Each structure stands twice: as structure tokens, then as C-alpha cells.
Amino acid sequence: MSAADRNKRTVTLLIFGCMTMFGFGFALVPLYDVFCRITGLNGKVDLVAATPSEVVDHSREVKLQMVATNNEMMPWQFRPETTEVKLSPGEMYQTAYLARNLTSKFMVAQAVPSVSPSEAAPFLQKINCFCFERQPLKGTEERAMPLVLSVDPALPRHITTITLSYTLFDITPEDSTQLTLLGRSSL
């Protein structure tokens, strides 16, 4: 092979390598999500209802803290009914988060949960959660959004405090016709 041919081959291979790595950069986006979902890292929580466990472990109590955060520019009032509670693993607990639309307009919100420490995330079982569906509120309307949960008795013993945090996002559709349709169907 002549030097020019060898150069051509080297350059082709290296440009191919560059393209692959550019693609890999974008592939990291879904890969990262998939990785967290499989391993349960990053406190990612399944958004499906869990079946409650039948045994209650009365030998210990876990402190459950509840936190509410508004995402930027989300003009609702959003807070937990109770901020802290002590639960025995397996015990069913019912509470609510209070939301109030402070604007005069119809809005739709979605709450996204996060659990800290992330190790506890798979053991916090939400039997019913307002985060499973979107929350439409008319202007100035207020609602108590129900939350039923229990802590799996299989929770590792070294975890004594679990923080459950909800962040509220504004997902009001920008299209106004869609907005009224959506409002009618879900209210």
C-alpha cells in the first residue's frame, strides 16, 4: 500500500470513530436513564401502584419525611399535609398533599417523586399516589391530593429516615383548544 492509501484508510477509520463518539454522546441520554431504572440508582421511582404488604414489622419504626418543591415558575401553593411521620414497616399510611392554584387560569400539573436515600426508593411502596396522574385545577381551586403508602418490611435496617420529595411541574398545554378539552374530560 502506498503512503497516500494508508493515510486515506487511517483518516476514514478515525472519522468513523469521531462520528461514533458523537452518536455515543447522544446515546448517553437514554443509556443513563435505562441504567438508573435497572439499578434503581438516582432515587428513580416506579410510577405504578404497588400492592401493600401483609405483614407489619412492629419491631422498628422508620421516620418518613415529606417535602414539596415547586419547579421554577410554577405558581401553585403546594405543601404536604403532614411533614413528618413515624411508621412501622408494612403499616399502611394515608396522607395528602395540598395544592392550590393561585392563578385565575385553568392549569394542569404533574408531580414527580424522588426518594432519598436512593437505596430506600424500591422499598417505599405507593399504593395510591396523586403522582400517578396529572392534576388539573381551575383558577383559585384548591385540592387535597391523596397519597397512600407503606414501607416494605424488607427495608434494610440501617435506613431509619426516608425523605419523599415531590416536585410539581406545570404541564398546562399551550394550545387553548386542547386545554379546554382536557379540562372538560378530567374534571
Added chain:
Amino acid sequence: MNTSVAATHHHGPASGIGRWLFTTNHKDIGTLYLWFSFIMFLTGGCMALLIRAELFQPGLQLVQPDFFNQMTTMHGLIMVFGAVMPAFVGLANWMVPMMVGAPDMALPRMNNWSFWILPFAFSMMLLTLFMEGGAPNFGWTFYAPLSTTYAPPSVTYFIFAVHMMGISSIMGAINIIATILNLRAPGMTMMKLPLFVWTWLITAFLLIAVMPVLAGVVTMMLMDIHFGTSFFDAAGGGDPVLFQHVFWFFGHPEVYIMILPAFGIVSEIIPTFARKRLFGYASMVYATASIALLSFIVWAHHMFTVGLPLAGELFFMFATMLIAIPTGVKVFNWVATMFRGSMTFETPMLFALAFVVLFTIGGFSGLMLAIAPVDFQYHDTYFVVAHFHYVLVPGAVFAIMAAAYYWLPKWCGRYYNETMGKVHFWCSFIGVNITFFPMHFIGLAGMPRRIPDYALQFADFNAIATVGAFIFGFSQLIFLYNVISCIRKGKPADDRVWEGSHGLEWTLPSPAPYHSFSEPPQVK
């Protein structure tokens, strides 16, 4: 064009500005890269002096916080992408063909392109300083959403400038790899390559692997800002932490891109002035390669405090500490090379020795930062600033200066003024340590980085650091004067230049002829 190329082939360089604009000669392009990086070094250095002047005393004296943030951002970007990386590419352009016995780089026309993109990229980036809303102010790591949702409008120009720098680096890397793999002289086997060539080969592969990821991450930013996607916006289902993962997947190999060629330079200089062969050549090659491979699996040590799971913290902590082993191999090899050597202390050797000592200090503070539990205290403090300046200034920058002094007689056929070189060295050495050593203390005491004002308790050490910064900054003018007077009226140099020099580049006349090794040399 063909005729003029043929003409220059026989008669040396073209005359006038055209020589520099259209040149495909590796020596010309190397010179352009080196001067460009020196101008960028002074530009970024002026910004650093402005930062240090503001921090001389607590309170706001000279600049407003937003402009201070623009200065820290631009200082970082210019030094990383404008000063250190082009300087190494310039050295590679000059030295790699001469060291492997090639007549020029493998792809000379592309070589011209990869340089001439840079002045445009940096003009665009520097012009953002005069735009409405100011220059980028989100730090050189440009974390989203600070660099997307809350960024000044100039961020779009920043993104395109980064794209251009990336293209330039990738083209440079392709060229260097093609030269090393395809244009070696007969007998120059891979395990006979000078270490500077080896380290650059590995660096070039790192560039190919991670610059496209950087291009990817700024493209995602661009789409988030202008095209309504939500890669890094939680409200749209994205994740700001994802930005940090993708950025540092580029960012960590990037810091090795800035240090591996320095390892190569020091591995050339120390044997010359110790008058001994490099100790452990093969282990140096393998150590460099393993540092490069490890650099891909340690990125999250920059993000210990984002809420990584325990397993992640532990993995990245131990993987990071593992890097100390090949790095230790290198340091011990340099020391063993000097052991019982007949050493002399010319300026390149002084810079190389300072590199070994001060880079090792930076390596140790890196090990401290690698320990996840203590990193929670050090994170985003001046301790981090002290660490990476120790590996980049007396690390990468000192190595570049050592290389400039070492090969300058070969490049222009004249010796620089040795006394002036030593004065430059000692001013730089003292200045660097006065600047960055106190930052360890104020960092451990809790001073956060990237702030224009600070608590009174940090005042004394900050004042000392500022004095050191001005000593270091202004002593670079000695270097500039020395280089210019060397080019103009230095004492003529012979072919070997240094008594203990070895390698193909020293078999050429000084100054190296415009076209060298038209007939490949035989390497035994």
C-alpha cells in the same frame, strides 16, 4: 496553487503574509500554533490578573460580580482551549515529523485548516465580551441549567466557538495519528518512538474519543435553548445531572489531554540533562496508555456531591485512586533517570524538574480530592482551584515552557540567553507557588471558588496569592523578550544543541531546514 507548492518545495518558504495564510509546512504551522497559544496565554493571563486584583481585598473594588463571573469563565476556556491545547498541538506539529523521520505531517492541507479555524473561534468567543448581556458567565464547565435557562444571549456564540475548537482539535488529532502510524522512517518501530511521540499518539486518540462528546453536549444545549428540547430541563422530562455526566465524560479525558504531552516533553528533557537513557521506557508507554484508559471510567469524581448512590461513590473513588499507580510509575521513572546522572541545570531542565515536583504536589491534592467523603468538604472550594492550577500551571504550562527552551535552538538555530532563562524560571517558580500554595489553606478553611467577595478571615492569604499572581504574570514578559531576542541575535547553535541530546531531530542542522527528511533516515 500546484505550481506555487512545487516552487516552495525547492526554494523554501513563500514570502509575505501568504506564507502564513496558505502554508502547509509543519514547521510554519507549528510556529503559528505556538504564537497563537502564547497570545491566548497572555489574554487569559490578563483575565486571571483581573480576577486576582479583585480578590486582593474582600469587598468589591474593581468589577461587578457578573463581570467577575465572565472573567473566571473566559479565563478557564481560553487557557484550556486557547493556550494549553494549541501549544501542545504546535509542539506536535514541529516535533513529531522530525522525531519520526517524516518529511511533513501526513495531511498538510488539513493541517493548515485546523490551525486557521482557531483564530476565528477565539475571536468569536472574545467578542461576546462586548455583546449585550455580556460574555458567558457560567464557569468553564458550563453546567446546565446555568448555561441554558439562565445563560446570557451570547451563549449561542460560545456554543459555536466550542464547535469550531472541537473540529480544529479533531483534525489536528487525525493528522498526528496518521503521521505517526504511516510516516515513520524505516526502522522506527513503535517501541523506538520518542516518548513525546508516544504520549501525543495516545493524546490524539483521547481527542478523537472525547471531543465529539463535547460537541454533542453543546449541541444538546443549543437544542434546549433554541429548539424546545429538554435534555437538561426537568420540566420537560430531562435531567440537569445528565449534563454533568455527559460533560465530565468529556472533561476527565480532557484533563489528561492537557497533561500527557507534558509527560512526553519531560521524558525527553530529563534524559538529555541527566545524560542517561530514560529509565523504564516500556513502562512509561504502558503507564501512559493505562492513564488514558482509566480516564474514561472516573468522570463522576467531579460530581461526588450531586447525590450519587453509595455504590457509585465507591466505584469512582477507587477507580480514581487507581490512576495514582501509573502516574507514580512515571514519577519514579523520572527520578530513577536522574539518579546518578551527571546532571546540569539549564533552563529546560529547571522547568522539567519543577514540573516533576510541583505536578506531584498537584497529584497528591488530587488524591485527597478523590476520597469521596472528604471531597464533600473540599468540593467547589479554593482547594480544588489550588489542585488543578498545580497540575495545569507548573504542570502543563511549565512543560510547554521547558519544551520551548529545549527546542528553541533547533527551531531558530540560535541559543536563548541562559541567564535570562534562569531568571524567568525562578520568577515563575516563586510566583506560581506564592499564588497557588495559599489557595490550599483558604480552600480547606472553606472559601468557595468563583466568588468576587469573601469573608474577612481569608483576606491575608488572598492578598499573598494576588502578589504571587502578578509576579508570575509579569515574569512571562521576560520569556517573550528572551524568545524574540533569541530569534534576532542569539548565539548560533550547533546541530546537537545539547551535549546529552539524542533522537532524530538532533541529526538535522540548526535551524531545522524548511523541508527536512525528504529522504527517510535509517533508524538502527
